[in-house]
Every structure is written in C-alpha cells, then in structure tokens.
Amino acid sequence: MNQERMYNILLAPHVSEKSTIVGDEANQVVFRVKRDASKGEIKTAVEQLFDVRVEKVRTAVMKGKEKGFGRIKGRRPNWKKAYVALEAGQDIDFLGGE
Numbered sequence: 001m002n003q004e005r006m007y008n009i010l011l012a013p014h015v016s017e018k019s020t021i022v023g024d025e026a027n028q029v030v031f032r033v034k035r036d037a038s039k040g041e042i043k044t045a046v047e048q049l050f051d052v053r054v055e056k057v058r059t060a061v062m063k064g065k066e067k068g069f070g071r072i073k074g075r076r077p078n079w080k081k082a083y084v085a086l087e088a089g090q091d092i093d094f095l096g097g098e
Contacts, residue, residue: 058083
C-alpha cells in the first residue's frame with residue numbers, strides 16, 4: 001500500500017459513548033474509515049501511523065439518516081467505521097499527554 005492511500009484510509013477517530021465503553025473494557029479504538037477500505041488496509045494503516053500492534057479489525061457500514069427541512073427530504077451518506085482491537089499493553093493516545 002502506498003503512503004498516500006495509507007493516510008487517506010483513516011478519516012477520524014469516532015468518539016461516542018459506545019466507543020468509550022469499548023475502549024475501556026476491550027482495549028479497542030473506533031475509527032471512521034473510507035467506504036472502500038479493507039480490513040487488511042485498516043490494520044496496516046493503524047500499525048504504521050500509530051506504531052502499535054493490532055490484534056484484529058471489525059468493520060460496520062452505518063446507514064445514513066434521512067433528514068428533512070420543511071417539505072424537502074434528504075439523506076445523509078452511508079459511512080463505515082472500524083473497531084480496531086489492540087494487543088495487550090498497546091495504547092493509542094490521541095491527546096499526546098504523558
């Protein structure tokens with residue numbers, strides 16, 4: 001995988017109540033990823049960008065919500081998230097604190 005593709009696969013960490021619980025209990029991190037990213041590409045990108053060892057990756061495609069503004073109806077796009085399970089003793093610190 002080339003460097004440009006690796007930097008474009010991970011879009012952002014996904015922070016929610018569920019992702020916080022999963023992170024605390026199961027040593028997992030949740031990311032928003034590109035729709036066409038495979039599990040192998042996600043694993044490689046996380047390992048190289050954050051210098052950690054990944055145990056496994058689970059993905060889920062989230063359906064976009066239907067939204068309305070008055071009589072105008074629209075739909076948000078579908079998006080993909082990845083649950084990345086880190087090996088024991090590994091951690092990703094997004095805030096950069098000591």
